[in-house]
Amino acid sequence: MHSDPVAALDIGGTKIAGALVDDRGRVLLRAQRPTRAREDGETVMGAVAEVLTELTRSPQWSDVRTLGIGSAGPVDAIRGSVSPVNVPGWRDFPLVDRVRDIVGGLTVELIGDGVAIAAAEHWQGAARGHDNALCMVVSTGVGGGLVLNGKLHPGPTGNSGHIGHISVDLDGDLCPCGGRGCVERIASGPNIARRALDSGWEPGADGDASAAGVAASARAGDPLALASFDRAARALAAGIAATATLVEVDIVVIGGGVAKSGEVLLDPLRRHLKEYATLSFVQDLTVAAAQMGTDAGLVGAAAAVFGSAVTKAPAGAA
Structure with missing residues (x-):
């Protein structure tokens, strides 16, 4: 027997995606619509409304009873509001109420986007079969979510596992979140590119000055590009080791646009992790690439709505 489909929203700094799952x-x-994150909050909400309106025009919409939202954070699942660091126009924005205004009587649940990715990877991806996992997205920001004792662990407000804003450099750069030396401030795509450019790195013939361009140079052996990725990997390793020591996860799954650089990031990450994860109960920590791709946020928002029976699905379930 199959349940009715659920609606899902994945809200990030670059795009707003919606789906029926x-x-x-x-x-x-x-x-999908672009977020237009640098514009005012109502413009961003307009993109959300366009996505939802497109979904509601489907004949399948009549079977939908619930909607899950995975949003860049921090989020406040208790109040139904969001304050994404990378969407300045949304501060304490009443997202759940605004979405309910569009979708009527549906039940709406809100979690952080990192928590959504953890739900997806545990249900269908690289963390399947693991009872304790940290799942991360390394992209324009750095987020994460936790699975503990076989269950998704969003925390009271939906932000648990938000590793991007752990401080790993006490005297580091000021982060837009208000902290200093955050993992995100060092390891996100824009900051990898910024560090490389500041050190004198020059983009290749295609002019790509993004983290993808830095990764291409790193694969070709450019020392400045390699150094920028090494610094990012060290920050990630420090944050991962701290998290694993605190809650005892046995696998870390890494996805997102920057993670697509592959071993350029994962090789130094695994190497640095040996320096930081030194206690006996974290020494065997596995680092794996995410498997869910660009649908992770959508599938994870849906998984959170379907509940623990989904997130606890055993390896091999489909």
């Missing part, structure tokens, strides 16, 4: 994690329908 079934209880096997299959995306039945999708819609």
